[in-house]
Amino acid sequence: MMRNAVRLCAVIAAAAVLGCATAQSRLIIAQSVDPPTLNPFDTTAPYTSVYAQVCEPLMFWDTDENGGAYIRMHLATSYEWVDDLTIRLKLRDGVTFSNGEPFDATAAKVSLEKLFGAFNYSQWLEGLLSEVRVVDEDTVDVVLTKSAGFVPSVLAMGSFQIAPADFAARGEDAFNQSPVCTGPWMVGEHVRDDHITLRANPNYWGGDVLYDEIVYRIIPDDNARVAALEAGEVDMAVNVPLSAADRIERNGALELLAVPSLRQFATFFDTDNPKAVPLLDVRVRLALNYAVDRAALCSQLFAGRCTPMAGQFLTNQHSGFDPDLEPYPFDPQRARALLAEAGYPNGFALELTYTAGRYPQDRQAGEAIAAYLRAVGIDVTERTVDFPEWARQFDARPRETTALYTVGFLFGQDGYLALLGYTEGNRFRTSVMPEGFDAGMAGAATATNEADRIGFLQQAMRAINQEPFAIYLYALDDLYGVRKGVTGFKPRGDQTIRLLDMGVARH
Amino acid sequence: MGVARRLGSRRATRVGLVFLALFLALGVWPTSWLPHDPTEVNLGLANRPGLWAGNWSQPLGTDFLGRDLLSRSVYAARLTLVIGLGAVTIATLVGTVVGLLAGYFAGWVDEVLSWLIDVQLAFPMIALAVAVIAVLGGSLTSLIGVLAATSWFTTARVVRAQVLAVKASLFIEAAGALGAGSVRTVFRHILPNVVSPILAVATFEMARLVLTESALSFLGLGVSSPQTTWGAMIGDGRAYVYESWWVATVPGLLIAALVIAFNFVGDGLRDAMDPTSYASSGRTGGGGLRSEQATEP
Numbered sequence: 022m023m024r025n026a027v028r029l030c031a032v033i034a035a036a037a038v039l040g041c042a043t044a045q046s047r048l049i050i051a052q053s054v055d056p057p058t059l060n061p062f063d064t065t066a067p068y069t070s071v072y073a074q075v076c077e078p079l080m081f082w083d084t085d086e087n088g089g090a091y092i093r094m095h096l097a098t099s100y101e102w103v104d105d106l107t108i109r110l111k112l113r114d115g116v117t118f119s120n121g122e123p124f125d126a127t128a129a130k131v132s133l134e135k136l137f138g139a140f141n142y143s144q145w146l147e148g149l150l151s152e153v154r155v156v157d158e159d160t161v162d163v164v165l166t167k168s169a170g171f172v173p174s175v176l177a178m179g180s181f182q183i184a185p186a187d188f189a190a191r192g193e194d195a196f197n198q199s200p201v202c203t204g205p206w207m208v209g210e211h212v213r214d215d216h217i218t219l220r221a222n223p224n225y226w227g228g229d230v231l232y233d234e235i236v237y238r239i240i241p242d243d244n245a246r247v248a249a250l251e252a253g254e255v256d257m258a259v260n261v262p263l264s265a266a267d268r269i270e271r272n273g274a275l276e277l278l279a280v281p282s283l284r285q286f287a288t289f290f291d292t293d294n295p296k297a298v299p300l301l302d303v304r305v306r307l308a309l310n311y312a313v314d315r316a317a318l319c320s321q322l323f324a325g326r327c328t329p330m331a332g333q334f335l336t337n338q339h340s341g342f343d344p345d346l347e348p349y350p351f352d353p354q355r356a357r358a359l360l361a362e363a364g365y366p367n368g369f370a371l372e373l374t375y376t377a378g379r380y381p382q383d384r385q386a387g388e389a390i391a392a393y394l395r396a397v398g399i400d401v402t403e404r405t406v407d408f409p410e411w412a413r414q415f416d417a418r419p420r421e422t423t424a425l426y427t428v429g430f431l432f433g434q435d436g437y438l439a440l441l442g443y444t445e446g447n448r449f450r451t452s453v454m455p456e457g458f459d460a461g462m463a464g465a466a467t468a469t470n471e472a473d474r475i476g477f478l479q480q481a482m483r484a485i486n487q488e489p490f491a492i493y494l495y496a497l498d499d500l501y502g503v504r505k506g507v508t509g510f511k512p513r514g515d516q517t518i519r520l521l522d523m524g525v526a527r528h
Numbered sequence: 529m530g531v532a533r534r535l536g537s538r539r540a541t542r543v544g545l546v547f548l549a550l551f552l553a554l555g556v557w558p559t560s561w562l563p564h565d566p567t568e569v570n571l572g573l574a575n576r577p578g579l580w581a582g583n584w585s586q587p588l589g590t591d592f593l594g595r596d597l598l599s600r601s602v603y604a605a606r607l608t609l610v611i612g613l614g615a616v617t618i619a620t621l622v623g624t625v626v627g628l629l630a631g632y633f634a635g636w637v638d639e640v641l642s643w644l645i646d647v648q649l650a651f652p653m654i655a656l657a658v659a660v661i662a663v664l665g666g667s668l669t670s671l672i673g674v675l676a677a678t679s680w681f682t683t684a685r686v687v688r689a690q691v692l693a694v695k696a697s698l699f700i701e702a703a704g705a706l707g708a709g710s711v712r713t714v715f716r717h718i719l720p721n722v723v724s725p726i727l728a729v730a731t732f733e734m735a736r737l738v739l740t741e742s743a744l745s746f747l748g749l750g751v752s753s754p755q756t757t758w759g760a761m762i763g764d765g766r767a768y769v770y771e772s773w774w775v776a777t778v779p780g781l782l783i784a785a786l787v788i789a790f791n792f793v794g795d796g797l798r799d800a801m802d803p804t805s806y807a808s809s810g811r812t813g814g815g816g817l818r819s820e821q822a823t824e825p
Contacts, residue, residue: 264767264768264770264771267771268770314571317571317572318571320571321571321572321574321592321594322571322574322592322593382767385592385593385764385767387753388569388593388753388754389569389571389593391753391754392567392568392569392593392754393569395567395754396569402752403752403753403754404665404752405752405753
């Protein structure tokens with residue numbers, strides 16, 4: 022009897038130890054989107070959140086202790102401009118892909134050529150690559166067709182390295198489902214719309230991998246995702262809705278992590294719209310910026326988890342942000358005076374479109390902005406649409422958007438890349454972009470010195486501050502719920518998850 | 529006993545009538561007496577509780593944009609009623625004409641119209657409404673049109689059944705023998721005999737359409753801001769239901785009261801205009817019209 026009891030205790034103890042060991046080495050993340058592809062050259066944030074644990078880049082955007090954006094070297098140890106057209110990359114020694122292939126200059130050449138040919142990067146890189154030249158085993162030169170100072174920024178977004186022999190053997194489709202790269206984890210199984218399991222790479226070059234498994238549970242519904250976190254079914258939940266934030270903060274077992282997002286919200290002026298004639302006058306565009314109380318929107322509608330845009334179309338997380346510019350003050354009287362000066366003492370009629378269900382509180386914010394504009398005498402007609410309908414209106418030729426529309430864009434940390442769409446000939450360009458903006462952007466395009474690039478971008482910011490092309494609104498915080506005991510998770514403003522720092526103990 | 533007297537003899541009907549009168553008054557009277565502008569945004573006052581927390585300035589509290597819920601509820605009453613009454617009027621007119629034609633002419637006319645009714649019945653109505661509004665956009669007219677389209681066949685079926693019964697009466701035969709044409713027979717002799725079930729059905733449909741409108745507005749498919757209805761107000765309050773319960777509860781209670789009032793009045797009307805059903809069903813609420821609807825193929 023006694024012996025049986027001892028055996029039973031031993032079994033229970035062993036089970037408990039094993040259970041703890043398993044629990045400690047598995048991290049379960051709830052996210053809303055199931056990536057149909059793990060192609061590391063696709064830029065969609067929820068896809069990156071999975072493949073970035075498997076595939077590693079030469080360098081990537083990170084934030085310093087002050088929250089500023091900088092490029093952190095990884096599989097490359099350094100980069101330098103050899104001349105105006107050539108970037109020299111020094112590669113890390115002793116790195117192998119998870120299938121044993123060596124990572125060297127020949128492998129890097131394959132991956133870099135893929136990046137320059139990738140559809141998702143074509144808006145920045147199309148036609149820019151002359152050749153990738155192997156200098157020696159650990160050095161490659163990226164030779165460009167024309168001067169483009171922003172290329173290192175793009176490399177920091179997507180210079181993921183793939184195993185060339187495996188890619189050639191299995192073909193693109195199979196590779197995109199389970200890419201073989203150098204990362205701490207490898208793709209295990211993928212059950213569509215249910216979960217993706219990553220397993221530790223036993224031969225990882227960079228240190229000891231702390232989690233045997235990373236499991237992504239796919240839970241599209243916001244409330245269900247938070248409920249799974251509260252029930253202890255997952256260790257981490259992304260895209261926590263604002264309405265659940267307080268509940269998570271009050272929960273002793275959970276922690277709420279917030280990070281200012283790089284998504285830039287604005288109510289844009291479609292000045293090409295024939296109904297938007299009043300917006301061609303810069304006084305009207307300034308008046309609209311004075312009419313909206315961004316601070317109140319942030320503090321009331323978003324419970325303070327929001328930062329008003331500082332009179333420019335970059336957040337303070339972007340490179341090129343001008344810290345000397347201030348948010349436009351909320352000044353309805355000044356707005357009325359400017360409208361009167363512009364010849365509209367009794368206002369005018371405009372249509373405003375905003376999305377419902379695409380961004381946090383988007384419909385409520387739309388209603389509030391409409392009310393602010395009405396308060397200074399503008400007769401606003403509101404149109405509520407879902408995001409695909411807005412995108413259809415925007416992409417239709419001729420464009421079908423209303424004179425004003427509120428959306429949020431996320432283009433990464435580099436201020437130049439975030440603003441490139443507004444330069445001549447690009448997708449978001451309107452007729453009211455000021456000359457100073459174009460001059461600043463042209464300077465930033467070719468400058469290879471980072472300080473010069475930032476100077477040019479700040480010049481562009483001052484221009485669009487004096488002559489706004491939108492009502493610059495706010496940047497929201499992204500919220501993550503994490504179980505206490507899961508340490509080291511650092512949320513990123515670009516809405517991707519990178520577990521390198523929390524999941525690997527460096528040698 | 530006259531219809532009006534029979535109507536007034538039921539306590540529930542009296543309560544329903546009082547509520548309806550109150551809601552109609554709210555909808556018709558100008559909104560200038562309201563304590564606040566129903567569309568005025570004041571984010572500093574967002575999600576304030578009302579009287580129960582000692583707030584006399586906004587007795588029913590405020591919503592997420594700091595708008596006064598009392599003013600907003602009264603403002604929304606008008607649109608809720610306009611949409612409901614507009615849709616029910618169109619549905620009743622269309623349904624009555626279709627029912628009269630199908631019941632009176634029988635033969636292929638009846639077959640075609642009954643087939644149309646069956647097709648509409650087989651269609652999931654909310655899905656139809658969502659699809660139509662998604663295409664036309666959420667405006668007052670499209671909402672009224674869509675709601676009418678989801679309702680006319682109820683009236684049509686009841687009218688058709690009544691016409692079939694009335695048509696077999698001796699006095700219709702007599703009218704025909706005296707040389708009355710189809711138009712005269714239908715509008716002079718049959719229609720007056722089917723008016724009471726039409727009224728009762730219209731009242732029940734009004735209650736149902738207010739609920740459907742609320743559902744559509746709740747889904748964001750109703751009228752555009754700054755216009756609002758009670759359903760849209762519930763939709764607004766959904767995200768705040770844990771922290772600021774009153775934002776969704778106030779319009780929710782109003783919808784419940786309006787629907788119950790219409791149902792009470794509908795019950796009363798049905799019984800008052802149909803003494804047989806009143807006698808047979810007593811005050812239990814079952815009876816004539818409902819069982820008729822249930823047995824109609």
